[in-house]
C-alpha cells in the first residue's frame with residue numbers, strides 16, 4: 001500500500017487579508033486579526049505530518065499549476081480572467097462574495113491548488129500510488145463556474161474530476177464532501193451530469209445561506225445523482241459514524257465509481273469556529289475507512305482526498321494527521337486533544353440526528 005501526499009510551501013503563503021471574516025474596521029469594533037481562513041492552519045497541519053514522522057511513510061507527489069484550459073473545463077473565462085487581473089494588482093482582490101479577500105499572486109496559488117488536485121488524481125489513477133492526500137490551499141468546494149465564494153477561488157475537486165474524465169479514461173466520479181459547509185460548487189457544476197455523483201454532508205443552513213437542502217437532487221439527466229445530507233448542529237462521532245454506514249457506503253456501492261474524490265474539510269471538528277459540530281480525530285478516521293473500503297469494492301475504485309476548510313489552528317492538524325494516518329494505514333501519534341474534546345460529550349447518536357440521516361438514506365435507493 002502506498003499513499004501519496006502533496007504540499008507546497010506556497011500554500012502557506014496564501015494571503016487572506018485581515019479580519020475574522022471582515023476586514024478590520026475600528027468604527028464597528030473589528031480590530032485587525034488574522035482571517036479565520038488564514039493559511040497558518042494548513043501549514044501547521046503539514047508541519048505535524050512532517051514532525052510526527054508520518055511523512056516518512058508517504059510518497060511525495062509534486063504539484064503543478066493548472067493550465068487555463070484545465071480551469072476552463074469548470075470555470076467561465078470571465079471568472080478566470082477576473083482572478084488573474086485582481087491577483088496582479090498590489091491590493092489583491094476577492095474571490096467573488098466580498099468576504100473572500102486575497103492578496104497579490106493569489107491566482108498562482110489557487111491555480112497551483114487546482115493543478116495539485118489534478119496531479120494527485122493522476123498519481124492515483126496511474127497506479128503510482130494506491131491513494132493520496134493533496135493538502136492544498138485555498139479551499140475550492142464553494143466555487144461555481146462563474147465565481148468564487150466562501151474563501152474558495154477555483155473548484156479544485158471539480159477541475160480534477162473533469163481532468164480525470166477528459167484525460168485519464170475515468171468515466172464515473174463520486175465527489176464526497178464532508179466539509180461542514182455545503183458543497184454547493186460541485187452540486188451546481190455537475191447538476192445535470194449523471195456521470196458525477198455529488199454527495200455533501202454538512203451542517204444545515206450554515207454556509208452558503210439557504211443551500212444544501214435534501215430536495216436538491218440534481219437536474220434532468222442528473223436527477224438522483226446529487227445527494228445532500230443536511231445535519232442539525234451538535235453532531236459528533238456517533239452521528240457521523242451512522243451516516244457513514246447508512247448513506248456514504250450504500251451510495252458509493254450503488255454508484256460504483258471509477259474514482260472517489262473526497263472534499264476533505266475539518267471544520268466539522270469539535271473546536272472549529274465556523275460551525276457547530278463535534279467530530280473528533282477518531283470520527284474523521286472512521287469516515288476515511290468507510291470511503292476507502294467503498295472505493296476498494298468498486299471494480300476500478302480509486303480514492304483521492306483534497307483539502308477544503310478547517311479553521312482551528314490547534315485541532316485541524318490532529319484531525320488531518322488522523323485522516324492521513326487512516327488513509328495510509330500507519331499510526332504515528334495519539335491525538336493529545338482527544339481526551340479533552342471526548343470529555344465534553346457529543347459523541348452519542350441522538351434521535352433527531354438519526355432522523356436527519358435517515359431522511360437522506362432514503363434517497364440512496366434511487367441511485368443506480
Ligand SMILES: Cc1nn(C)c(C)c1/N=N/c1ccc(/C=C/C(=O)NO)cc1
Pocket residue numbers: 021022099139141142150151179180181207209265267274308309310
Ligand atoms: C454570508 C455572509 N454574510 N456575511 C456578512 C458574511 C461574513 C458571510 N459569510 N460568511 C461565511 C463565509 C464562509 C464560511 C465558511 C467557508 C468554508 O469553510 N467552507 O468550507 C462561513 C461563513
Ligand SMILES: [Zn+2]
Pocket residue numbers: 179180181265267308309310
Ligand atoms: Zn467549510
